[in-house]
Structure formats: C-alpha cells, structure tokens
Amino acid sequence: MMHRALHELPRAAPFLKELLRLLRAQGPSTAWDGKDDAEILAPFLLPKGRRESSGEEPDPDVFWRIEIFHDAVGLAIEARTGVVCTTMLKMQHEGFGRLVLLAGRLVVVSRFLRDAHRFGFESVERLADAGEKLVAGGESMIERFPEAARYAQ
C-alpha cells in the first residue's frame, strides 16, 4: 500500500484530491519532496490488526488527521456547491466525540465519533469512499436547506 504508484490511486475522487492538497500544503515545503501520494496518505491507513488492537497509547496526531480529513470533505463540498464549510471537533472521554461541518446556519455534516483514537482506513479506496460519502451527504443537506447554508453571519 505504501509503495503504490500515484497513478493507481482513485484520483478522480474530488475528496482525495482536496485531502492531498491540504496535506501537501500543511507540511514544511521540503517534507513531502519526492514522496508520492500513497506515501502522504499512509498515516490515514491502519492495518486491520492495528485498528483492532487495544491498550496502546493514543497517537497524538490522530485529532489532527480527523480534522484534516473533514477539512478536505469541506473543501470538496465547497468545490461542488460554492458553500464554504468550517470543521468543528469536540472530543469527549475515551475516544468519543462529535464532528460537524458548518456553513452559514446549516450543520452540513454531523458525525458522532467513537474509537476516534483509532481513526483510519483499511485502504486508500476506503478512505476515498468514506470522504466521498460525506461530501455527497453534505451536498444533499445544502440542497435541502439552501437558505440556512447561505445565511450570512
């Protein structure tokens, strides 16, 4: 998975494109030099065994990954609808939390997380699918409540 060539990734997916752009933009300018897309996405992939194991120390970067994953969902929604979304994450105890994407007065995406400390996907395809599904859901919410989504302030 780590050494998959760039052209094999489902790049047609707008979500994945936005996620890669965000990841490349956030690192120091040299951090990703020479790395292909699959390597950049590697921190989002968890082998099945690791996902299911327990008792290990939570990865301190996991909340950053959760936020950037959903930021990319927001950017893909914006690309399709013109509506700008903001991510808000509220973590509670033991990996439980709530994640929303907001636009205007609309909750565009709403998720209750559990096992947040093991946030990750089995493959790039699953990562892309999960993102696209949220994008599609957000898009239909904006269609349903267009006035709330575009409400200023």
Add this chain to the structure above:
Amino acid sequence: MMHRALHELPRAAPFLKELLRLLRAQGPSTAWDGKDDAEILAPFLLPKGRRESSGEEPDPDVFWRIEIFHDAVGLAIEARTGVVCTTMLKMQHEGFGRLVLLAGRLVVVSRFLRDAHRFGFESVERLADAGEKLVAGGESMIERFPEAARYAQ
C-alpha cells in the same frame, strides 16, 4: 456584588435560572451549601480593571465557564421552544475561538470569541442580559429555520 441577596438578582430571567441550576448541579453536593446565588455567579463577574489587564496567566476554568454559560443559553432556548441544543466550543490561539449551539441541522447560536481568557461580566445584570440576548437570537433562528432545527440525526 458578592454579597448581594438572592432576591435582588434578576431571577425572572430564564437564562439566569438555568445557569444557576447548572452550576448547582455540577458542583459536589456540598460545595454550594449555604452559598446564595450571587456567590455562585461570582466566578462569571470580572471587575473592570481585571478584564482590561493583560499579561496574567489564563484561568484554566475559563473554558468551563464559557461552556456552561452557553449550555444555560441552550437550556433556556429548550424551555421556550422544545428544541434541544448542544454546545460546541473550538478554541484557537490567543483567546480566539468559535462557539456554536446546534440543534438538528441548525446552527442556533453562532459566536466568534476573542479575549476568551477574560470571559466575564461587570455585573449580574450584564451577565443576565448577555444570556437573554443569545436566547432571543436563538429562538428567532429556530422560528426562521424550523425544519432544520427539528431535523432528526
């Protein structure tokens, strides 16, 4: 201010009633014994001088106070509309942050905070006014977008 008698407080205000209920409920059962309402509200009051001073250490309880203040706004909105609200706070750097109350798919209350580490009011009246104003704003948002506010999931 600290020794103002209970009957002098603007108790008619539903917001203040909810805030006091929350504060009394959250402390250990004996913590507030013998304390009147004004004493319980004292942590929300900041003398003008303290509000304007800078360079002091942020009070670690300030985020708890910000959340409970807005939780009380949500309870007062629920009492008037039947719509249950959830508070989400996202703090950024240097006291900047965003606070929302969510219900269904509606952003009932939306605030951008600054100087969050000096969150407080000059008097109980100002505290009550600030809460009531947010309650009224939330209520009118629910009237404006009733379907989004009552959207399940």
